[in-house]
Amino acid sequence: MKARVIPPVLAGEKISALAITEPSGGSDVAALTTTARRDGDDYVVNGSKTYITSGLRADFYTVAVRTGGEGAGGISLLLIERDREGFTRTPLKKQGWWASDTATLYFDQVRVPVENLIGAENQGFAGIMRNFNSERIGMTAGAVGFSRVCLEDAIAWARERKTFGKRLADHQVIRHKLADMYKRISTTQAWLETLAWRIQQGEQPIAEIALLKVQATETLEYCAREAMQVMGGAGYMRGSRVERIYREVRVNAIGGGSEEIMRDLAARQMGI
Ligand SMILES: Cc1cc2nc3c(=O)[nH]c(=O)nc-3n(C[C@H](O)[C@H](O)[C@H](O)COP(=O)(O)OP(=O)(O)OC[C@H]3O[C@@H](n4cnc5c(N)ncnc54)[C@H](O)[C@@H]3O)c2cc1C
Known part of the structure; x- marks a missing residue:
């Protein structure tokens, strides 16, 4: 995954985004609610993220999801590519930072292969x-x-x-x-x-x-x-x-x- 994603991002050919904040809040990261439920060789992701920098035009998204129980110990990081079925985005207008776009992301039954897990499960925090x-x-x-x-x-x-x-x-x-x-x-x-x-x-x-x-x-x-x-x-x-x-x-x-x-x-x- 590193070989596939990092070189084109560093070369400026692809764009990556980090999606942690949710409409229900950004400060309390340990309370995030976007879920990734294991189903065979996939995770099925449901939820929403907001205020995400490069949210519209990114190719790769590192998304914080809940794979376990409540709190910091139940969070994992998943790489989600922009063209996954059920993944949509809407733009946001903002006061500054016009050099980057900012967006809300929606995940509706998005299937992501387990190989896209970044690090160990439930160790994302x-x-x-x-x-x-x-x-x-x-x-x-x-x-x-x-x-x-x-x-x-x-x-x-x-x-x-x-x-x-x-x-x-x-x-x-x-x-x-x-x-x-x-x-x-x-x-x-x-x-x-x-x-x-x-x-x-x-x-x-x-x-x-x-x-x-x-x-x-x-x-x-x-x-x-x-x-x-x-x-x-x-x-x-x-x-x-x-x-x-x-x-x-x-x-x-x-x-x-x-x-x-x-x-x-x-x-x-x-x-x-
Ligand atoms: C332009 C822009 C780009 C961003 N890009 C990204 C991105 O790429 N990826 C991403 O994941 N997020 C991104 N964010 C989100 C950003 O990280 C959050 O806005 C931030 O973490 C605060 O979360 P919130 O806006 O939900 O505010 P809330 O968590 O709802 O907090 C609202 C206010 O209450 C205060 N507050 C909250 N809890 C407490 C407390 N316990 N004690 C005292 N005060 C408290 C906060 O300081 C804040 O002032 C971006 C935000 C902006 C504006």
């Missing part, structure tokens, strides 16, 4: 959590990059724009905004680099990764807000990079584990 760690690090790096663009554009504007006889950058209130953005970005980047190094050494600092994602999305939210404030009307107009980034703020704070869930996960890992 651990795989989902492992994947989240790298997704969260990636989203953090993205948020730091977006924040840097906001700072860069705010500084450029503050240097050029004049109000009340001097440059915006010469008003102390504006200078402090820019310094604060730089402070928050720098601390987030430093923590990101430390954790990236520790992960490369073989560590899995789950709590810190979760909290770093919160730190990064709060930094992004602050920088997008303050950059637009510094730029005034110009920042609000389509064509401004800050306006574009502003539309990406919320999805970063919700997707890949929301800020609330990240804090909760970290607290549990800390033994609180």
Whole structure:
């Protein structure tokens, strides 16, 4: 299965999607309800997923399904190809992330061969959590990059724009905004680099990764807000990079584990 699926995806010839979230909720992954019932050499899948990135155009879907009892111990991961009978999709419109499509998926008696099981049966939850760690690090790096663009554009504007006889950058209130953005970005980047190094050494600092994602999305939210404030009307107009980034703020704070869930996960890992 790896040989069939991974090379064309890495080559950009095929697209893959990860389908975990359901209409009944995304935060409580262990409560998912899409079922895969064993029938001979197949699983028969029934249920629905939503907010799935590349949900419309993907060729391969890694789908979290319930193969066992309640809770985290009853979850497996199945590879489902787009052309399986009974598998349909509808598009969703969203605030940002326009570069990818997002969809709701429906599985109605979809037969999937048992060879499509990824990993061991009922062991899917651990795989989902492992994947989240790298997704969260990636989203953090993205948020730091977006924040840097906001700072860069705010500084450029503050240097050029004049109000009340001097440059915006010469008003102390504006200078402090820019310094604060730089402070928050720098601390987030430093923590990101430390954790990236520790992960490369073989560590899995789950709590810190979760909290770093919160730190990064709060930094992004602050920088997008303050950059637009510094730029005034110009920042609000389509064509401004800050306006574009502003539309990406919320999805970063919700997707890949929301800020609330990240804090909760970290607290549990800390033994609180
Ligand atoms: C653009 C986009 C793309 C996405 N792509 C994918 C994808 O490719 N694959 C995929 O599987 N999912 C995807 N998601 C789904 C995303 O992971 C979920 O939206 C997220 O996990 C939250 O789930 P939910 O929206 O169902 O909110 P819910 O779980 O219903 O939670 C609603 C709110 O309540 C808060 N909350 C929930 N429980 C608690 C609690 N115990 N304590 C405090 N607060 C709580 C949450 O933080 C959230 O703010 C995507 C979402 C978006 C917006």
